[in-house]
Amino acid sequence: MKKIIVTGGSGFFGINWFCKTSNEYINYLVKNKTSFKINKKNTVTVDLSKKIKIEKIIKDIKPDFIIHAAAKTNLDISKKKSIIEKKIQFKITKNIVDICKKKKI
Numbered sequence: 001m002k003k004i005i006v007t008g009g010s011g012f013f014g015i016n017w018f019c020k021t022s023n024e025y026i027n028y029l030v031k032n033k034t035s036f037k038i039n040k041k042n043t044v045t046v047d048l049s050k051k052i053k054i055e056k057i058i059k060d061i062k063p064d065f066i067i068h069a070a071a072k073t074n075l076d077i078s079k080k081k082s083i084i085e086k087k088i089q090f091k092i093t094k095n096i097v098d099i100c101k102k103k104k105i
Helices: 012-022 053-062 079-103
Strands: 003-005 025-032 043-045 065-067
Touching: 003 012, 003 053, 012 025, 025 053, 053 079, 065 079
Parallel strands: 003 025, 003 065, 025 043
Antiparallel strands: none
C-alpha cells in the first residue's frame, strides 16, 4: 500500500483526503496547529517553516507521495503581513519540493 504525506492537516482538503482515502493508502496527516484536534493515528504536528523538521518526518515515514495542501487562508490580514505570509508559504513549498527532488518522491 502506498504511503502518502498530506500537509495542511487542519484544513478542509487535508482532513477530508485523510479520512476518505485511509482504506486505499497509508496516509500521514501533517498539521501546523496544535490546537486542532483529530483523533487519528498517523497525525503529526510540526512547524512547516522548519526544513530540518520536515526532512526528519519525510525520512522517518518514507512516503511514496506528498500532497502539499498547507496554506494560510486568512484574507483579513494587512497588506504588509500578507507579503510576509506569502514569502513564508513560498519557502515552505520550496523546502518540500527540494526535499522531494533529493529523495526522488
